[in-house]
Amino acid sequence: MSLLVTNIGELVTNDPAAAGSGDLLGVRSDAAVVVEDGLVSWVGAAADAPAADDVVDAGGRAVIPGFVDSHSHLVFAGDRAQEFRARMAGESYAAGGIRTTVAATRAATDDELAAGVARHVDEMRRQGTTTVEIKSGYGLSVDDEARSLRVARGFTDETTFLGAHVVPPEYADDPAGYVALVTGPMLAAAAPYARWIDVFCERGAFDADQARTILAAGEAAGLRGRLHANQLGPGPGVALAAELGLTAVDHCTYLSDDDVHALRDAGTVATLLPGVEFSTRQPYPSGRRLVDAGVTVALASDCNPGSCYTSSLPFCIALAVREMGMTPAEAVWAATAGGAAALGRTDVGSLVVGSRADLILLDAPSHVHLAYRPGVPLVARTLVSA
Numbered sequence: 001m002s003l004l005v006t007n008i009g010e011l012v013t014n015d016p017a018a019a020g021s022g023d024l025l026g027v028r029s030d031a032a033v034v035v036e037d038g039l040v041s042w043v044g045a046a047a048d049a050p051a052a053d054d055v056v057d058a059g060g061r062a063v064i065p066g067f068v069d070s071h072s073h074l075v076f077a078g079d080r081a082q083e084f085r086a087r088m089a090g091e092s093y094a095a096g097g098i099r100t101t102v103a104a105t106r107a108a109t110d111d112e113l114a115a116g117v118a119r120h121v122d123e124m125r126r127q128g129t130t131t132v133e134i135k136s137g138y139g140l141s142v143d144d145e146a147r148s149l150r151v152a153r154g155f156t157d158e159t160t161f162l163g164a165h166v167v168p169p170e171y172a173d174d175p176a177g178y179v180a181l182v183t184g185p186m187l188a189a190a191a192p193y194a195r196w197i198d199v200f201c202e203r204g205a206f207d208a209d210q211a212r213t214i215l216a217a218g219e220a221a222g223l224r225g226r227l228h229a230n231q232l233g234p235g236p237g238v239a240l241a242a243e244l245g246l247t248a249v250d251h252c253t254y255l256s257d258d259d260v261h262a263l264r265d266a267g268t269v270a271t272l273l274p275g276v277e278f279s280t281r282q283p284y285p286s287g288r289r290l291v292d293a294g295v296t297v298a299l300a301s302d303c304n305p306g307s308c309y310t311s312s313l314p315f316c317i318a319l320a321v322r323e324m325g326m327t328p329a330e331a332v333w334a335a336t337a338g339g340a341a342a343l344g345r346t347d348v349g350s351l352v353v354g355s356r357a358d359l360i361l362l363d364a365p366s367h368v369h370l371a372y373r374p375g376v377p378l379v380a381r382t383l384v385s386a
């Protein structure tokens, strides 16, 4: 079966060849795309398009690659609306709220957890996300972390073991014992269902030495490392990610000049999560500063019930443009090709021959409208590679 999407007014390809000529998004006008067996098989001018079994007429609207959301925490039960309400009334965000969700998650059945993930993945899909990374981290026991990842695996291959989210209450007096649990039996139970291992490297969670130990154990078990770092204040996490040559480090809210240079030199992707700053009232980091320094930037949702309960990458794009100094093109790139880079993927995030046929038809003439019309459901249709 082949499908021709034609009469595309603006096609965002993210073709790296075009980026070399200064067009970051590799935009083509009056374009068409052919999809065969779930892959892009042809890209060109609509006037030259070959015949196909089925045809979608884009009606002059824009088509962009599906969003790649490289950071979410969808395996959870309950919500923290009261905490959000208190925060909006002046309370500050504290990572301790994570324990509220841990208690609710432990009490939920597998089916309840899976139903929650399904609901949120569907919500994401309707907003254009076609690849999603999902973390554990609200189980924090051997069984609850393993089942969190097993549930997540039912929805994506991009699963991340985050047993080192916070120290759970039963280990409050023995953080070293908890690190030993995470690097021992918990990792062994989680690894079959995970591709990545992550640590919340932050004051009140895990320090740099603990993060180093946990990432090393994960790598020995075949998982690739990533970090939550520099979210609540300056800290050692971003420098550690660069030193270890990690694929990506996420949050990056508080960065020194040395951090920025280290990210650039290491080629580690900085994943910005502006929905977190929106929901916690923390200062937005400057995407402009990172892009200008030559750092690869990704935008992700961080969808979770505590620090950021949005599943919408269009919303994050709008925030990145309005609050982080990124151009609409940079923000759209960061939510597509940038997300792919943050997951070490080359088959998603762009629309070139051979890439997965994950694409979004926008109810708009150009990608700029994603930032220009915040809050408006502009995703008319999402096509996902079979």
Ligand code: NIG
Pocket: 073, 095, 097, 098, 101, 200, 228, 231, 276, 302, 304, 305, 306, 307, 308
């Ligand atoms: O990415 N930073 C740590 N973890 C989540 C927050 C989780 C929560 O508050 O429940 C985050 O922001």
Ligand code: FE
Pocket: 071, 072, 073, 228, 302, 304
């Ligand atoms: Fe997170």
